[in-house]
Amino acid sequence: LDEKDEAFIRQSLEGVNPADITALLYEFDSEECHYVFGLLPKEVDAAILNDLEEDVRVDFIAEFTPEELAKYIEYLDSDDGADILYQMSLKKREEVIRFIDNEEKASYILDLLRYEEDVAGGLMAKELIKANINWTIKQCIEEIRKQAENVQKIYSVYVVDDLGKLVGKVSLKRIILAEDSAKIADIYDDNVVSVETYMDEEEVAIIMRKYDLEAAPVVNARGKLVGRITIDDIVDVITEMAEEERQMMAGISADVEEDDTVWMLSKARLPWLIVGMVGGLLGAQFMGLFRGDIVLIPALAFFIPLITATGGNVGIQSSSIVVQSLANPNVFAGGIVQRLMKVLFVAVVNGVILALMVFGVVMMVNRNEPLAATVSIALFSVVLLASFMGTITPLILDRFGINPALASGPFITTANDLLGLAVYFSVAHLLYNL
Amino acid sequence: LDEKDEAFIRQSLEGVNPADITALLYEFDSEECHYVFGLLPKEVDAAILNDLEEDVRVDFIAEFTPEELAKYIEYLDSDDGADILYQMSLKKREEVIRFIDNEEKASYILDLLRYEEDVAGGLMAKELIKANINWTIKQCIEEIRKQAENVQKIYSVYVVDDLGKLVGKVSLKRIILAEDSAKIADIYDDNVVSVETYMDEEEVAIIMRKYDLEAAPVVNARGKLVGRITIDDIVDVITEMAEEERQMMAGISADVEEDDTVWMLSKARLPWLIVGMVGGLLGAQFMGLFRGDIVLIPALAFFIPLITATGGNVGIQSSSIVVQSLANPNVFAGGIVQRLMKVLFVAVVNGVILALMVFGVVMMVNRNEPLAATVSIALFSVVLLASFMGTITPLILDRFGINPALASGPFITTANDLLGLAVYFSVAHLLYNL
Known part of the structure; x- marks a missing residue:
């Protein structure tokens, strides 16, 4: 070169x-x-x-x-x-x-x-092949020859009435297989899934995936055919959604990639780090209230990371299961109460197992019964609370139109850290003052 | 009903x-x-x-x-x-x-x-329309009429030679637009992207996305056309990849959904919770070594969650940026050294900002210079170390053929918790004994 x-x-x-x-x-x-x-x-x-x-x-x-x-x-x-x-x-x-x-x-x-870039109208192409319902196959093929110059890939031919309203579709295959003298009206399929111009791109992706469409016609509010969305654009939307979710879960606040500048990368990462830092500083002030307990029983401090880490892990697990259900609405049919009941069941099972294991280890290694009881009771409570928080947060975010994946990020970890500390020191304070 | x-x-x-x-x-x-x-x-x-x-x-x-x-x-x-x-x-x-x-x-x-379910051979359908390169358009249309009965959607007609080897493709559009007497050889496109039967489904997805294909022909080791993969299957593969990644990031070890049984959900979540618990218990034993420091300066304990949370957040941010680059190989062209240099730059910027903020707050609130110095120096070191770990871990996993998203899950958080504690208490021990 x-x-x-x-x-x-x-x-x-x-x-x-x-x-x-x-x-x-x-x-x-x-x-x-x-x-x-x-x-x-x-x-x-x-x-x-x-x-x-x-x-x-x-x-x-x-x-x-x-x-x-x-x-x-x-x-x-x-x-x-x-x-x-x-x-x-x-x-x-x-x-x-x-x-x-x-x-x-x-x-x-x-x-x-x-149109906005992220609605069906902004995603669609105007190029498409349409045929009037009253045409014969012969007329239709001639029209296709004319229209096809501007259209890279045909998929289906959309059938419209005299007013330009979408009434159905017919595949190229059927056109090739039909007699020249047949009419579109005889062979077209009136069962056509369409999307409207104002629909959000994620909604369009869900519809096209549900019906396995490689192209979807777009109609305006009056039902008139105005464009079509092809699957390659939807593949991009799905990939972007996954990337956005990954960034939310990782606590990155802007769409950055590894080849962006150092400054852009720093700026995208800093906000959630600061949230985590503020949480950590609040936690420090909160623990200051229990200074007396820590001086008396310094071993209490040793188990802080165990409690906060478990809270964080349980919270992220719970929220990501809910996020998955929300992305795939068929999966879970129950209401919010059933949902929470089930989550609490799972939390009780895991909480009991973890608490028993921790109790055993602390008894063996530290030979300290009140300490073992404190840590395992606190751990069990944190598993329950973090499950509840992890389940309810994405549901609430979703209700308010915010991407629920936000709940699987540093947000839930920070909240659960604080919650975990509160539970741990409350349990400790109670047990040691009995 | x-x-x-x-x-x-x-x-x-x-x-x-x-x-x-x-x-x-x-x-x-x-x-x-x-x-x-x-x-x-x-x-x-x-x-x-x-x-x-x-x-x-x-x-x-x-x-x-x-x-x-x-x-x-x-x-x-x-x-x-x-x-x-x-x-x-x-x-x-x-x-x-x-x-x-x-x-x-x-x-x-x-x-x-x-074929295995997750390679191109297991993803492909045998139904497709193929035409011999020596046919005329007329012959071809007749053959399409015969073959089309078994094929739901045509996309392209694949062109093969007398031995059945794939030599190109021709779109239905071109066939419709061509003269009946023309030969396939004159109008076909010999620039056809194909995949091989043994290719991994994720590789196929990347190829089809790169070339915006709605169907890809599959050839065997001898170049013979044996099937085709359509975009709807690839959309499913992409969605599954995103789900798998979400579960890895969340520390869920099996493909579960909210409607699975309580027992299945518990079982899928327990392994990583136990990993986190073991990490927490090891951390507790490690801190036991510094019992003397905690008794002398109980305020040290207050900042444990700040240090571990920041380490976890930075580690997940770094690893998810690398995971994204690995999924999208065009983005980052540099080698591993450039990569690490850049990551360290970003870490230094964010580390300095966070450390200064924490130093300021601890000085204001706790009015304790050695404590403020300890916490902020440890925080800075943790940001650097966690960035390094978060970058290197997915690269190593990827090198060994393991899904790098594993590095964005509880694994990195647990490792960084331990690393953070080690750094924090080492810095504290050093500073207070000067």
Whole structure:
């Protein structure tokens, strides 16, 4: 590349899948990428631009003139084009759209930019194949030939009435298998699952997964067919949801990746560390109230990490089981009372087992009956309380429209640390003063 | 339902999507479900059987005779049929296969049962549309008409040579748009991404996501086309991967859901709780070594939760960032040394900020300089050490083929608790004995 041997680069990248070229480009800087772009066919460039990670792309598109960008966007589906435009300033957006020669594409993209990025309307592409219910197969195939130029992958042909309302779908397979003279009305399937423009992307993902759809038609509030969402976008939504959940569980407050700057990574991690720190400092002040007990029985201090760690572990286990049920609504049919009863049962089983084991070990090693009793009673209570907290917190968050996975993160650990300390020292204070 | 009003049930379920009926059936017991099954068309029953959660299905299929099951399986694609057979004893499996009238389907399924469930061979369906490279479009369409009966969704037509080797693909769209007299050889696309039978399902998911494929052809070691994997199966794989990761992060050792029995839930949660408990007991013994320090300065005990919680939080943050990079190999190009350098930078930034804040608060509230120095120096060291451990552990696990998400669970918290205590009491011992 350093020698800029055009012929060699062109030749070695010919026939290579754009996704592989994208992976390669991450190794180069923006200027080098720009140079390689100039050597490749425009449609390959467009595919690469679409493939790039969003935060890499944002730097990358700054290198191009609006006119160049418009050329690339013409090769993309309207939804992918709109995604790229979302990343620009309003001013640059306008300029790029002005340079798009294909009037239809430009109006499609303008239409899509009206929606929020994370609802069905922002996820859909305008390109799709539709057929009027009154057409014959022959007419339909002719129309498909016309429409198909703009549509990369067909999946189903959507059937609409004269008002443009979605009434059903028909697969390409059925069209190929049908007689030319048959009518769409005779062979179409009126049982079609559609989504509405304002639906949240996560809701769309759940629906498409439930019905195993590889494409879903999008209708507006009046039932008119306005676009379609394809499964590749949904795969991205599902992956993003999983990433978001991982970050919540890990207590990372922004969408960062390992290649972000030190400062961005620090900033994303600091808020929850500070929450944990404040919790720790509050815990320290609280224990100060029991200074007398610790001076008398210093061994009490030895078991603080056991109590807090168990509380944290039990809390995260409980909350993640609830989060899983919430993500998969079929699984658990019972109400909140049944749910809590079951959680408490599980907590009693595990609490008894753990408490007995700890009692045995402390008796054997420390030969101190009140200490063993204190630690094991406190441990049992903490298992119960942390189970309850871990179950109820994600349910409450979910009720208020907050992502319940937040409850599996440092939040629950910090709360359970404090709760655990309160229980432990209360039990100790009570038992030793009897 | 109690009154067994057949006509009413039949009528109200007519035209309802099978996925919705499935959701409904979770509310009933097995016997009631069996009754409803008898009233529905066989192909709807088959779709429902395919839709059911695996652990519900295992109980449910026990209600049916092998002959009944064989009838349902005939309506399913071979991969879905094989998935159901995987859940039976070898004996019942044989019986069911004997009752399958469609010879081709039976041989397909037998073929699939040879593969492990979690490799490409176990995920693929045998049903696909293939065309010989030497055919004309006309021949091809005729063949599609024949083959299409057995294939629910077509996606692409795969192009093979005379030996059955995969040489390319051609979309239905291109076939529809081409002249009847054209040859497949003229219009097919020889740039086709395929997977091999032995590939791990997670690898297949990564490939299909990278290239935005809605179906991938599967070839055997000799390059012969043997099946195809469709995106709906991959969506399931991605969802399962996310669930598995959530359970690892939460310290749940088996694939349980909220509706499993109390005993199963307890058993899945106990192992990591015991690991945490053993860690806590070891920590207690370790602190026993510093009994003298605690008696002299009981305030030392107050900050134990602060130190252990911060170590746990930092460790989980670091490991989950690495896990994310490992799941998404494009993101981070650097080697292990660069990785660790960066992590240490972030740790220094966050460590300094946290340590200064804690120093300030302890000085203000406790007005105790050596204590403030001890706690903040220990905190800084713990942030550094926990970052290092959190980064290195998933990398090592990944190197040994273990799921790196294991490192974001109770494992890292327990290790960091012990490490944190060691650092804290060593720093305290040193500072107070100066």
